[in-house]
Amino acid sequence: MYKLLILMFMFFPILGFSQARLGFQKADSLTYQYYLKGEWNRLITLSNVAFNEGVDSKFMRQRAGYAYFMTGDYTSAGIQYEKALTFDQHDDLTKEYLYYSALNSGSEKSRFYAGKLSAETKFKLGIVKFKSVDYVDTEFSLKTNQTTTRSNQNYYRFGIQSDLGYAVSLYQGFSYYDQIISNVLTRQPEYVAILKWNLNSVIQIKGAYHHLFTKIGNQSYPGNLGLFAVSTHINRFTFEANASFLKASSVTTKQVGLQAGMVLPGKSTVYFTGSLVGMSESKSLRAIYSQTAGLKISKNLWTEGNITLGNLKNYNTFNSLYVYNSVDPTVFRSGISLIYFIGKHLSVLGNFTFDQQKINNSATNNYYYQYSYSGGLKWKL
Amino acid sequence: METLRKLGLTISLFLISFVMHAQNITEIQAAFSKSYIAENQKNYIQAIDEMKPVYKAGDYISNIRLGWLNYLAKQYGESITFYRKAIALKPYAIEARLGCIKPLSAIENWEKVKEQYQEILKIDPLNTTANYWLGVIYFNRKDYKSATNLFEKVVNLYPLDYDSVIMLAWSKLNTFSHTDAKLLFQQALIIRPNDSSALSGLQMINKWLESNLKSSFK
Numbered sequence A: 001m002y003k004l005l006i007l008m009f010m011f012f013p014i015l016g017f018s019q020a021r022l023g024f025q026k027a028d029s030l031t032y033q034y035y036l037k038g039e040w041n042r043l044i045t046l047s048n049v050a051f052n053e054g055v056d057s058k059f060m061r062q063r064a065g066y067a068y069f070m071t072g073d074y075t076s077a078g079i080q081y082e083k084a085l086t087f088d089q090h091d092d093l094t095k096e097y098l099y100y101s102a103l104n105s106g107s108e109k110s111r112f113y114a115g116k117l118s119a120e121t122k123f124k125l126g127i128v129k130f131k132s133v134d135y136v137d138t139e140f141s142l143k144t145n146q147t148t149t150r151s152n153q154n155y156y157r158f159g160i161q162s163d164l165g166y167a168v169s170l171y172q173g174f175s176y177y178d179q180i181i182s183n184v185l186t187r188q189p190e191y192v193a194i195l196k197w198n199l200n201s202v203i204q205i206k207g208a209y210h211h212l213f214t215k216i217g218n219q220s221y222p223g224n225l226g227l228f229a230v231s232t233h234i235n236r237f238t239f240e241a242n243a244s245f246l247k248a249s250s251v252t253t254k255q256v257g258l259q260a261g262m263v264l265p266g267k268s269t270v271y272f273t274g275s276l277v278g279m280s281e282s283k284s285l286r287a288i289y290s291q292t293a294g295l296k297i298s299k300n301l302w303t304e305g306n307i308t309l310g311n312l313k314n315y316n317t318f319n320s321l322y323v324y325n326s327v328d329p330t331v332f333r334s335g336i337s338l339i340y341f342i343g344k345h346l347s348v349l350g351n352f353t354f355d356q357q358k359i360n361n362s363a364t365n366n367y368y369y370q371y372s373y374s375g376g377l378k379w380k381l
Numbered sequence B: 001m002e003t004l005r006k007l008g009l010t011i012s013l014f015l016i017s018f019v020m021h022a023q024n025i026t027e028i029q030a031a032f033s034k035s036y037i038a039e040n041q042k043n044y045i046q047a048i049d050e051m052k053p054v055y056k057a058g059d060y061i062s063n064i065r066l067g068w069l070n071y072l073a074k075q076y077g078e079s080i081t082f083y084r085k086a087i088a089l090k091p092y093a094i095e096a097r098l099g100c101i102k103p104l105s106a107i108e109n110w111e112k113v114k115e116q117y118q119e120i121l122k123i124d125p126l127n128t129t130a131n132y133w134l135g136v137i138y139f140n141r142k143d144y145k146s147a148t149n150l151f152e153k154v155v156n157l158y159p160l161d162y163d164s165v166i167m168l169a170w171s172k173l174n175t176f177s178h179t180d181a182k183l184l185f186q187q188a189l190i191i192r193p194n195d196s197s198a199l200s201g202l203q204m205i206n207k208w209l210e211s212n213l214k215s216s217f218k
Helices: A002-019 A024-037 A040-053 A058-070 A074-087 A092-104 A110-115 A119-125 B002-040 B044-054 B060-072 B076-089 B094-106 B110-123 B128-140 B144-157 B162-174 B178-191 B196-217
Strands: A131-145 A153-163 A168-181 A184-198 A203-212 A223-234 A237-247 A252-263 A271-281 A284-296 A301-309 A315-317 A322-324 A330-342 A346-358 A367-380
Touching: A024 A040, A024 A058, A040 A058, A058 A074, A058 A092, A074 A092, A074 B110, A092 A110, A092 A119, A131 A346, A330 A367, B002 B044, B002 B060, B044 B060, B060 B076, B060 B094, B076 B094, B094 B110, B110 B128, B128 B144, B128 B162, B144 B162, B162 B178, B162 B196, B178 B196
Parallel strands: none
Antiparallel strands: A131 A153, A131 A367, A153 A168, A168 A184, A184 A203, A203 A223, A223 A237, A237 A252, A252 A271, A271 A284, A284 A301, A301 A330, A315 A322, A330 A346, A346 A367
16 A cells, blocks of 8 residues: 555656646747747647647747648648638738648648738749649550450540639540440540639539540440539548539439548648448449548658449549449459659659459359559649 | 514615625725735736635626736736626626737737727727727738728827827828828927938838839920
8 A cells, every 4th residue: 555655656746747737938938949949849749738728829829830840740730820820810921831831731722822822922932813724634544354355445634724713723634545345446535624612721612524425336425424512621621522413325323422531640641531422323322432541651752542342333533533434333443552743843643453343234243353554644833 | 573573584684695795895805905916016826816716707807807917927818718708798898808909919819809909999989099009900911091091090089199190101101192191201200300210201202202203204
């Protein structure tokens, strides 16, 4: 019993210290000292203790944001600068670092924040309201399989992103896909337009139109797809609700989806996104679940893995950029991507995807495997 | 007899409550007195502690006092909380809002400071402090038109107040009302001869007039 009492007395000062309140003056002056000395980790730890105590100020949020920024945790930096902005919406320093944090974390909100910068800062950084070409991208994909009746598939895409203001962007893609099935050539040129509108820093509205110029042999089977989505971005979390409608020659498909994602703290920017989709087609319903996880391996290299379960017949993803309307539906899909950033303007994408395909109209459940090798380039002006 | 008994009981109860209230008032006055002494000695934590035994959440004066003392003790979060309670108890009391502005300014929460000044101006549209400082906020945000409107109110009330006159002059200059700005800078020089801010303002106006004259002759 007395040993327990001795132990209690030994740890009593620690317990007492842990309960001592930090206070504004101490928190403010210590965070400032850590800021001057560049002790970013200590600054982050102390700031979080202070914020949990309710000790808060614009300068403390700015210092915490800068500390996260310097350690490469741009998502956390952005969250701190967002908080600093609630104290003073006209602070140019806050707005500038909020923009840089969004830019470095790959957030779609970077253009929205760019619009909030002062005229002098916009001029200094060369930011303009309207950009006919923000970036161009291209993608090539070769899909191989082991069946004798199906040839390899080829897919090409070329796209242009335009900034129609600080809050509105338009992506237009032109793609082409072909495959020979039982000696009949299927060709499918496509056009897609995706419009994104940031109502504010939290809510984004998306609309898309995708036209499929499908031709099997000499017969045309055109298809039209429309999509509407609303997404919210709050701190580390994203939520999206979307609905789309595909009217093809032979079938009409309705798709509704819910998506949720989160970014973990830390400079590796580990993120997870899960989406659940309901498909309605010819009076039958089915569900598709997709899970994505990604992280930043180094300053210039990102990787992402994904897995999709369910029958993907006429399923569309990435705001209808991709429509899975091949004759043989995919029933399982998994892939891995690597994105390498070369300098400020160029990024290179490499992807390998494994698909399990079900042979169309087969009386028995005949499946085959498909292996996709994709490469892409993106040039940001 | 029964009536007399009831009357006696009522009088007794009244006397007890009166004595208790008097005791409470004495306790509160003593606590405030001790708190003032501690404050004068710059012992703000002790000044807060003296108030605690008599503090009531529904008492306006206690909340104002604790808001002020916590501000002095640099406990800004707590200070804001007490001032907010006081504002909720007396929504038309300007002093509570002016008090709340102090800790809000200390933590640089200019959005909330702006809100409080706007609320004061809803209650008292000609409040000099609110008009002047809200004008300064707008001026710092380069919203010179809004700043001009507010400084004008103060200058109309106090034409010899140097700070308001010079701020109005600069706001007018930034809204390209050069004639008004010139008159105001000259007025500022009467109030405060050789004032560097007014002289630099007049210099800028003269340069602007010269460049305009040259361009009109080209």
